[in-house]
Every structure is written in C-alpha cells, then in structure tokens.
Amino acid sequence: MSEKIIEVKHLRCGYGYVEVVHDVSFEVDEGQIIAILGSNGSGKTSTLRALTGTIKPMGGEILYRGRSIAGMPTYKLAEMGISMVPEGRHLFGDLSVQDNLLMGAYMIKDPAKLHANLEEVYRLFPRVKERARQTARTLSGGEQQMVAIARGMMMNPKVLILDEPSLGLMPKLVQEIFGFIKEIAAMGITILIVEQNATETLKFADYAYVIQNGETVIEGTGPELLVNEDVKKAYLGG
Amino acid sequence: MSTFLQAIYEGLINGTVYAMIAMGIALVWGVMGILSFSQGEFLMIAMFIAYFFTTATGFPPVLALPLCMGVLFVLGFCIYKTIIYKALQGPTLSQRLITFALSMVLVNGMLMLFGGTFRTIQNTGMDGAFSIGPLVIAKNRIIPLIIAICIFCFMLWFLNKTRQGKAIRATSMDKTAAELVGINTEKSYSLAFGLSAAIAGAAGCALSYYYYCYPSVGGNFQLFGFIAVVMGGFGSVEGAIVGGMIMGLVDSLTGVYFNTAFKYLGVCVIFMLILQFKPKGLFGGK
Numbered sequence: 001m002s003e004k005i006i007e008v009k010h011l012r013c014g015y016g017y018v019e020v021v022h023d024v025s026f027e028v029d030e031g032q033i034i035a036i037l038g039s040n041g042s043g044k045t046s047t048l049r050a051l052t053g054t055i056k057p058m059g060g061e062i063l064y065r066g067r068s069i070a071g072m073p074t075y076k077l078a079e080m081g082i083s084m085v086p087e088g089r090h091l092f093g094d095l096s097v098q099d100n101l102l103m104g105a106y107m108i109k110d111p112a113k114l115h116a117n118l119e120e121v122y123r124l125f126p127r128v129k130e131r132a133r134q135t136a137r138t139l140s141g142g143e144q145q146m147v148a149i150a151r152g153m154m155m156n157p158k159v160l161i162l163d164e165p166s167l168g169l170m171p172k173l174v175q176e177i178f179g180f181i182k183e184i185a186a187m188g189i190t191i192l193i194v195e196q197n198a199t200e201t202l203k204f205a206d207y208a209y210v211i212q213n214g215e216t217v218i219e220g221t222g223p224e225l226l227v228n229e230d231v232k233k234a235y236l237g238g
Numbered sequence: 239m240s241t242f243l244q245a246i247y248e249g250l251i252n253g254t255v256y257a258m259i260a261m262g263i264a265l266v267w268g269v270m271g272i273l274s275f276s277q278g279e280f281l282m283i284a285m286f287i288a289y290f291f292t293t294a295t296g297f298p299p300v301l302a303l304p305l306c307m308g309v310l311f312v313l314g315f316c317i318y319k320t321i322i323y324k325a326l327q328g329p330t331l332s333q334r335l336i337t338f339a340l341s342m343v344l345v346n347g348m349l350m351l352f353g354g355t356f357r358t359i360q361n362t363g364m365d366g367a368f369s370i371g372p373l374v375i376a377k378n379r380i381i382p383l384i385i386a387i388c389i390f391c392f393m394l395w396f397l398n399k400t401r402q403g404k405a406i407r408a409t410s411m412d413k414t415a416a417e418l419v420g421i422n423t424e425k426s427y428s429l430a431f432g433l434s435a436a437i438a439g440a441a442g443c444a445l446s447y448y449y450y451c452y453p454s455v456g457g458n459f460q461l462f463g464f465i466a467v468v469m470g471g472f473g474s475v476e477g478a479i480v481g482g483m484i485m486g487l488v489d490s491l492t493g494v495y496f497n498t499a500f501k502y503l504g505v506c507v508i509f510m511l512i513l514q515f516k517p518k519g520l521f522g523g524k
Binding site: 052053054073074075078079083084086090091092093094095103104105106107109151152154155 | 401404405408411412414415417418419420421422423424
C-alpha cells in the first residue's frame with residue numbers, strides 16, 4: 001500500500017451559516033487516480049474549495065502528507081505541490097498560450113528548469129504547442145481545457161486536482177482529455193478528479209467516492225462502482 | 239503657431255501629473271476593483287512633505303523624492319492593510335465609497351493641522367526660463383518632467399519585466415488563476431495599493447516645483463486623473479498614461495484658446511465624445 005498523500009476526514013464546510021458539506025471523507029494514495037463523483041449540488045465543488053483553501057472548513061480535518069492544511073491559502077498549497085485545474089479553466093484570457101504556461105511556472109525561478117518543463121508539457125500536449133502564440137481566449141473549449149491542464153503541470157506538481165475537466169466538451173474531446181489525464185498519472189503524478197461524468201471516469205479511476213447531499217455515501221474501486229446498483233441508478237442512467 | 243506649440247508643451251507637462259494620478263487609479267482598480275478617490279490626497283501629502291523638506295533643509299524638492307515616495311508607499315500599504323482590506327469583505331457600495339471617505343479625512347485633517355494657506359516653494363534652484371526655437375521653457379518644469387518620465391519607465395518595466403510585477407498583472411487578470419499558480423494575491427493587493435500611493439507621491443514631489451501646496455489641491459488632479467483612466471480603458475496602466483497626456487493637452491488648449499474657466503467643459507466634452515465612439519476607452523476595445 002502506498003503512502004496517503006491527502007486525507008479528508010469528516011469534512012464540514014459551506015458558505016456563511018449555510019452548511020453544504022456535512023460529512024465527507026476520502027483518501028488519496030500517492031500515484032493513484034482518485035475520483036470524486038456526484039451530481040450537481042452534491043457538495044463536491046464545495047469539498048474541493050475547502051481542500052484548495054478557497055473556503056474555510058467548519059469542521060473535520062484536511063491533511064496533506066499527514067499535516068493539516070485546512071484554511072491554508074491557495075498559493076501556499078501550490079508551493080507545497082498541490083496544483084489545481086479549476087472548473088471554468090480560469091486562463092489568463094488576454095495572454096498568449098505560452099505566456100499562460102509560463103505564468104503556471106511562476107514559482108520556478110531557475111530558467112533551465114522552466115525551459116525543461118515547457119518542453120515536457122509541449123511533448124505531452126502537441127496541440128498546445130501548435131497554439132503557443134495564440135491568445136488564450138480565442139481557443140476552443142477543448143483546447144482551453146488542455147491549456148489549463150498544461151498550465152497546472154508547469155509547476156511540477158505532486159498532486160493534480162481537476163475540477164470537472166469534461167464539462168461542456170463533446171464526447172470525442174472528453175476521451176482525449178481523459179487520455180491526457182491517464183498519461184499524466186503514468187508519469188507518477190497523483191490525480192484527484194472531480195466529475196459528473198461517472199461512467200467514463202470510473203473506467204480509469206483507481207478508486208472513487210460518491211458524494212450525495214454533502215456526504216460520502218459509496219466508495220470503491222472503479223470496476224466495483226461501475227457495477228454497483230446504487231451508483232448505476234443514480235449516475236449511470238439505470 | 240508658437241502659441242500653439244507652447245500650449246502643447248505646457249499641456250504635456252501638466253499631462254504627466256494627470257498621468258501619474260491616473261496610473262495609480264488604474265492599478266488599484268485593475269487589481270482589486272477599488273475606485274481610488276484618494277490619489278489626489280496622496281499627491282497633496284507628498285507636496286507638503288516636499289515643501290517642509292525644502293524649507294527646512296534648503297535642498298531642492300527633487301531630493302525629497304525618495305522620502306515622498308517612501309512615506310506614501312508605507313501610508314498606502316497601511317491604508318490597504320486596515321480600511322481597504324476590511325472594505326473588500328463588505329458590500330460593493332462601501333468598497334466604492336471608502337476611499338472617498340478617506341480623501342475627506344485626509345483633506346480636512348491636513349486643513350486642521352496646517353490651515354488653508356497656499357504655500358509655494360521659493361528656492362527650487364530652478365528659476366528663470368530659456369528658449370528652444372519658438373518654445374519658452376521654464377526651468378522649474380524640467381525636473382518634474384524628468385521625474386515623470388522616470389516613473390513611467392519604472393512602472394512599465396516593473397509591471398512587465400519583474401516577477402512581482404507579473405504577479406500583480408496576473409492578479410488583475412484573474413485572481414483565482416493567479417492563486418492557483420502560486421501567487422500570493424494578498425501581497426499583490428497591498429503592493430499595488432502602496433505603489434499607487436507612491437506614484438501619487440512622486441507626482442506631488444514633481445508638482446511642488448511649480449504649484450501651490452494647500453490641503454485641497456488634490457481635487458482637480460483627482461478628477462482629471464479619473465477621466466484619464468476612463469479614456470485609457472479602465473485598468474490599463476499604459477492607457478492611463480496616454481489618457482493623462484490627453485487630459486493635459488485638452489486642459490492647456492482650452493485654457494489658451496478659450497478660457498481657463500472652461501477647461502472642465504473641454505475635458506468633459508472630450509470625455510463624453512470618446513465614450514460615444516469608443517465606449518470601452520481608447521485602449522479598452524477588444
């Protein structure tokens with residue numbers, strides 16, 4: 001069994017006085033692809049927001065390599081090796097694709113290392129390289145998602161967190177994006193993916209958790225959940 | 239013709255002060271969405287610093303530049319850390335009005351401390367004038383011009399070439415994205431506010447060469463600075479510089495060809511015209 005890199009225990013969080021997440025627990029083992037599934041409003045985005053420091057948890061624990069990171073600002077988490085590809089991509093729209101990538105390597109001060117990372121990311125995403133000089137906002141949704149993932153890779157993360165990477169993309173592109181995620185995982189980077197597209201995600205996730213009404217209700221390996229009756233009923237269309 | 243050239247020249251000199259005020263407003267708006275109504279007051283405080291420095295030491299005001307910028311940077315930084323930081327967590331209306339309240343406090347506070355007398359620096363060490371062709375160049379405008387050019391160059395270099403400058407630009411483009419790539423946006427905020435006050439400080443130091451110093455001196459410059467920012471496309475520092483220069487030209491040309499009393503009319507008509515044809519400002523179009 002490999003080392004646990006992220007542990008979330010009985011997390012409670014929300015906005016103002018409204019608690020959205022009541023009891024979410026999950027573990028992310030190093031080098032694995034862990035998926036968090038749930039429908040709209042299930043609390044998965046709020047869970048992620050608490051994990052990445054956007055909102056403060058109301059209770060429970062969030063540990064990174066055994067150390068509490070609850071309420072830590074996002075930039076500090078990035079310094080610790082947690083990279084997040086946000087929902088809606090959040091590219092620097094007016095900058096070129098390459099400048100977006102360079103911004104992703106903001107924390108890397110060594111020019112040689114920076115260059116090596118850029119080459120590596122371009123090798124992984126040839127389409128992104130083709131678009132290097134183009135202004136980010138002029139790219140299609142699928143290309144923007146690729147740039148967002150590529151940017152997230154520029155900082156040499158230990159963990160890559162992806163929030164709904166398939167959202168709004170057509171099926172062919174979804175396959176392509178998931179293909180990249182598998183490649184990144186093969187490089188030894190731990191992946192935490194939050195998705196609504198349960199069927200496709202379960203096909204490549206090592207382990208998955210299902211969140212419903214702010215609680216983790218089911219967990220298991222990808223193949224287990226694919227045949228689980230409750231999961232089928234709720235997410236896989238019967 | 240020579241009147242025209244002279245008016246252009248004077249306009250550009252005045253424009254540098256508007257441009258410096260506008261840069262600060264653009265920077266603060268771009269980064270944190272705060273409308274800085276207090277830039278004019280930062281300028282006024284710097285003028286007082288330059289005035290007291292010169293009267294006490296007898297040195298020319300330019301030597302007070304580091305002091306003006308330093309004090310204003312620290313003041314701006316502290317103002318950010320206290321009232322602006324709190325206001326940012328509150329409703330939009332209080333974010334809009336907080337710097338307005340601050341400007342009132344600063345103007346009236348200075349009035350209480352130093353009274354409303356007009357003070358001028360007597361010994362700038364730059365008296366008289368010389369002429370280049372048809373242009374009459376007052377010596378006391380040369381150093382302010384150099385200060386302004388240095389500030390423009392420094393800010394453009396800082397924002398485009400340095401790590402911290404890039405962090406500030408990234409924060410203004412997309413705060414969430416900036417944090418995700420490891421930028422401490424809180425630091426960007428405080429630095430941007432401090433810098434904007436420091437630029438106004440430099441403007442005050444420059445202005446003290448040829449303008450009276452009194453507590454409500456900032457008001458005019460503030461208004462012109464604001465319009466310059468809107469003209470340049472809100473949030474763009476480069477646009478703010480150009481907007482400021484246009485403000486200076488309009489100000490000086492209406493003064494020469496109509497009457498100084500009409501300068502607000504001239505500026506505001508130009509402002510409305512630009513918004514009619516380029517609603518996002520001269521550089522705001524995408």
